[in-house]
Amino acid sequence: MSDNQELHVDNPSAADINVREDRRDFIKRSMVVMAAGAVAAAGATGQASASPAVAPVSRLKRKEAIGNTFDYLILGGGSAGAVLAARLSEDGKKSVLLVEAGPSFDPEQYPEELYSSNIIAANADPRYEWGYYALPDKQEQPVYTPRGKVIGGSSAINGAVACRALPYDFERITAKGLKGWSYEEVLPYFRKMETYHTGRDEIHGRNGPFPIHQLTMDYITPVQKAMVESSWKLGYAKVSDFNDPTANNGAGPNPMNIVNGVRVNTGMAYLSREVRERSNLTILSDALIDKLRFQGNRVQAALLADGREVFGKQVILSAGSYGTTAILLRSGVGPKADLAAMNIPLVKDAPVGTQLLDHAFYWMNFAARPELKGKEHPVVGAQVWTHSSFASSARELDIAVSPSHLLDPAISKTGVAFSLGLELMKVKSTGTVKLKSRDPKEAPVIQFNHLSDKDDMRRMVECFRLARKLARTEPLKSLIVEEIYPGPSVGDSDAQISEALAKGVGTLQHPCATARMGLASDPLAVVDGEGRVHGLQGLRIVDASIFPEIPLINLNPNVIMMAEKIADRIRGEEA
Template sequence: METTYDYVVVGAGSAGCALAGRLADSGSDSIALIEAGRHDHHVLVRTPAGAAAMLPRAGARNYAYETVPQPGLNGRRGFQPRGRGLGGSSSINAMIYTRGRPADYDAWAAAGCDGWSWDDVLPYFRRAECNARVAGSDDDPLHGGTGPLHVSDLRTPNPFGQHFIDAAQQAGHVRNDDFNGEEQEGVGWYQVTQHEGERWNAARAYLHGGNARDKACNGGRAGLHVLTGMQVQRIVFEGRHAVGVLAVRNGREHLLRARRDVILSAGTFGSPQLLMASGVGPAAHLREHGIAVVHDLPGVGGNLQDHLDIILHKRLAAPELFGLSLGGAMHLLSEMLRYRRERAGMMSSNFAEAGAFLRSRPELAEPDLQLHFVVGMADDHMRTIRFGHGYSCHVCVLRPRSRGEVRLDSPDMRRPPRIDPGYLSDPRDLDDMVAGVKIVRRIFAQPQLACFGGRELYSAHLRADGSDDAAVREMIREHADTIYHPVGTCRMGMDALAVVDPQLRVRGVEGLRVVDASIMPSLVGGNTNAPAIMIGERAHDLIRYAPRVLLRIRETMEA
């Protein structure tokens, strides 16, 4: 079966939804948005606390990848949850809305990515955002109030989040009520991608027209064709020109052709995997798997970066915290009923309700550590069940120096790729994580939290004065893992190892772009969902308007 569209977008994650929705709204083109997973019409997706059921294991909404054994983590395999289905990882994440620092984007521009400085990308953050603090207005210089992506304060903040904020202030850290404001540093509540107590994923923002139960999935747009349950096997080339994709749905092969562009939005793992499976990537690696080389592009799959994270836990009896106990189960049942009535209460929690951006050393110019305070004992991505109640605090290094790669384990796109993040391959990352552990333990020791008592889980043996770095290092190697921010494997740039240029066109071929977090040259200092959506927004303008601008320039020069 063959079908022809103007644009074929592979992957309905955060960037793919934003791009496809904007393309459908701004013209009369036909757009095929192809997604291997299902629709997002499910109570676990709509309910913020439902992420706890989707995150820990593979299923209809989670690929649940594993890394290769990591020498820096004592040979352990890391866990890499990735969203599957409409909305991608925005359907299973903690909904935290942060953008990073302006300097992150200015560094992209300085490295040759023209058009990606902070001043260039801020309008796209604002265009995407409908922040409840400025809803209905676009007068705020940093926030948008009319965009499709709802951003709000938590409806029912957990009291322990406030205890954490107070304790951090007692430890000497400043209060910050807006991590996306003029300054990022400090401690405070996170804003989340929710609306009226429900998760507002990228599909809800850009595909459903605000109606989560719109079964057509295209928001009533005649030109937008959302094709779920369709696994793309490879990009189809004629010479070096991408003309479509070959996909399988319900056992039948489909050739979907693109009159204009094939656009990969399959994510940091999926996009490089599909490029390599289609013959674009490091030639020697492709030949190892018997793949005919279309274009030798050595940077594909390289430059993998991720936020490695260590969690400190505190066990204590407090029913307002998430946990497993008879009393806790009864309390949670009542909270479920409350959520059905009011869309409020514990079920509207994103778990990581409060947090901080801090400096590991006072002489640093900007924060290099991020904290996520979780109102439960989330251990090993909630794959390890622990009875009782408690709280925990994550700490990660915002700009890691360690680099890894994504490679093929098989040419079959139905098989997971080979993921090697190279965690702690640069020893400086471990030094910074040790500093982060000490900061969290100092916060835990402040009266606002210490008064509740409790016992630390993996860190109880550490010395209170922080003088046992060797023990802290071993705890990190034994327990650290991702905080779910992999980027960089289709790096944007102009050098020989760059995969896409600043217009997101794959170098060395035609008719092919990548639009997702894999194009980031370097990690931003924060959560990556908002930047991925920004990339989709900016890609729309590059695709829709850049050809017109170039034409006008050419006409002016000829005149």
């Protein structure tokens, strides 16, 4: 398939064609609104667009992906890979090959499963979602852990909540001796990446590729609005901008990377049609990556699952915490004993996949009043984000509750259901990512170990009690008919709540730290502060796997910032 592909329909009817054209027009109108907002904002601030002028270039003139050596070989086209491909190809003298296992749609032709902000995880469609499950611990079933398989990656299937990490998070990074990662040093890249239409000028960008819209109380659903107002009644602060580090402890509507109902993923925002027409950028989609090939300690190429090879002077792994980890392990970079058990020749003994971190998540489900039927969009739109009594200070926002409308309404006797999602943001419990076999088509073995740390469980118990307290506080109380899950059989004792949490805990879909950033002397570190793999040449990792600690909030905007920052550093080295 080409990098201009769309869903194929055999013998399409006129209705099919109209549906495709309506979809294309809808996305295009939304993208135009986004671009117009960026232009207007740039004019208001006196800033000119940084996008380079690009002449249209026939796709036939592009280098063949196979058999040529590119300056930059980027493996994985998700939240980080799309950013890297766009930024590194701004230098017309450098050739860039972006390889993605999933399809590559025209920016204006993503299917509804990917562009609709009211569809999460692509409805588990295997064409666009990897379909991974983690091993259960005390849960009765394996834990569904969706990941995007498309240009745009998981930014094309997520909840689109666009919150940044806190200054507190970056203090934890710099405390490990990593330079260049203070909040003051990353802020310019948060601003560079975004078009943010509200908030303070000194902390927000006005003409970046990635649109972030702050929702208002008038836009969110009655349930979401009621939860926010109940939070305020309980004494939590009113938050108008969760990305303002001076006032983000409390409750309010979310900032979202959504325009007119379209989830704007990095494949849309960064790999625009203009960018994809650059003569020095090639996108190879539907290409599953097997492993890296080394000569000594220098990476030479990447081997695809179909036996073809792709070559780069510099190779950047951006396949996500699961994909990057599996590729490294199949390549011989990982724990020596594990590789030996798989008969994989050792290239580098490294703690790859040994320190998985993920935000624990728990659904508390309710039946709502029947008159709320049809008032369930947006499905995600607000939160209370705060600190538990176990936090080291009020700056450590370690728990959150988020109301959502993702449940099948059939579970409710009223035909209307919603959830209060319990989110553990400060995480100590670590898991693992290992290989099941050497076959790249086999899913990795994922073990979260959520809430195995006693401190994690204590914080989550407190989060559970906060959610129930919210449900018993007006105005949210009047919208609830009954608690469906876990239900009244689970009382308010620590033991009862802990047992319910252990049996029902899942993932907030924020895996990270499987190839951690750190100093060479750090026994848990795989890469340095710029993503370069310790002890290997020509290889970088740029995705959530290199976070040395899990941020206390959603990962996606922070991954995009990281890619912007490291891309800038790479270009600086080449200058």
